[in-house]
Amino acid sequence: MLSNTQVAQKLLEIRTLMEMAGESFYKYMAYEKAAASVENAPPLADLVAADEHLKLPGVGKSIGSVIEQLVRTGSADQLDALHERFPPSLLEVLGVSGIGTKTAATLFAEYGIASLADLETAIAAGALAGVPRLGNKTIENWRRGILAYKGRQRRTPLPAALAIAREAMTYVREGPPLERLEFAGSLRRAEVTVGDIDLVCTSHHAADVVAHFAAWPRAEAVLAEGPTKASIWLPGGLQIDLRVLPDHLYGNLLQHFTGSREHNIKLREQAVRANLRVSENGILNLETGEVVTCADEAGVYATLGMQLIPPELRSGLDEIELARSGLIPPLVETADIRGDFHMHTTWSDGDDTLEAMIAAAAARGYEYHAISDHSQGRARRYGMTPALLREQRGLADEFDTRYGIRTLCASEVDILPDGSLDFEDSVLAQLEVVIASVHIATRQSREEMTARLIRACENRYVTIIGHPTGRRFDHSSGYEFDYDAVFAAAARTGTALEIDGQAARLDLPAPLARKAKSFGVTFALDSDAHRTGDLAAVEFAVGQARRAGLVKSDVLNARPLDEVLAFIARKREAA
């Protein structure tokens, strides 16, 4: 069964090969739009089963049937036919920066270059010398592009990209004077992984700022450098783009470079109907010739007759229609978070002591938090026993007085393969917060895993299901289960679902959280910190929550302590 991301990739492959085949621009662009739509949609398997995939924006009859084939069989007639003409290895050639579909099509048709290896051989043999419109500089750029392609990592996880962006911004600030500097693009939209880093800047000294940026010692190569914009590569192939414009255009600039591409296309299509041309240089009224420039993004959206759309919602799905109708809700913010239910100490697998974690949580200004060291699972060499839990509780009470915070007595308890928990109910009853998580036996069938998670929800002592899908960017795509059934069980039993902000997890993913919200589920936004420095990861959980459209009232740890305790008590009493 192909995932949404995999289907989106196949649609993009069709798009690329259609362009090479000489299909019309709007025809293949339709596939690109559909791919973006699919990426942000709920699980396609469910949509196709309910025949609801045709409701996705940009998906009509033709692409709808392609999606259906992809989901059911893993391929599609259309893709197979294109592969008859163009070998899949051509996509490698297209992966080289500077080579687009036109060039790749020519290289293939005229010189038989069908793969990266073919291209390298042709360059090394000088087979491309003397070709019209192919100078030494172009060949040299390709050679560099091939090296970058080979060394390139996959898309960079959001937390890692954010750290790099902040380093680059620190460096840029050390240069010529500037007014404002911000990261934009997929990073600002809180996408789970980012393909490159976009920085926007306002300054009276644009060319100097750009030159300073391009001279960053950490840059391995400068891809492009003009008077207002430069692109650099870091070792490993991550690209950073910087654009500099005058300060009165800050709103237009930030809006333009925050994207997404599909969001901007839709926004501009709407604007065109009102005779407005939108770009980073302002909003041009084609009738009057007047140009509106905006100091902030709210001005851009207001000029286009809609609410400000938060960056995390700019996916190109239906946010523009909602904003025109005034239906974008105020999303949950990091400042709303009053506590963090999920963190570990040296008592299990954390790196920092109980006191250090409590002090750090208090320093973040939390009203309450929970220390949730692991239960001592059957296969676990570390972790808490009932005796250790009692001992930890006593110490925590002392530290609470010292640091002015309320530490809830908690544990992250393994959900065993049959859905029972790793602690007896009598132990669970002593805990104020129970996070139940799947760590073992992750290869169960969809049916077994569904039953297992539902049974965990039905345990009266379970407050939160931790990192519900088990996906990890480093090695695991997570386990399969019937999302609807588990979300319904969570809502019915008053069990919160976690959005785990740990760098490698970000789980629940935003499209699933959006779906869970439709069932009436309550969410816990947690850091899953294993050291004090990771408590800030709750911000990544908030980012995913915002992408899912969650508001303050959807979030358990945005509530005051008495309401949190009442939420927990309701479930225990109801059972």
Added chain:
DNA sequence: GCCGTTTTCGGCCCGACTGTTTTCAGTCG
């Protein structure tokens, strides 16, 4: 190929940078 607050037909976002082209196509985001 998709879509509709003028449209079920006739439209479809916008601009920066590169290379070698004497006027712009290709690529990228």
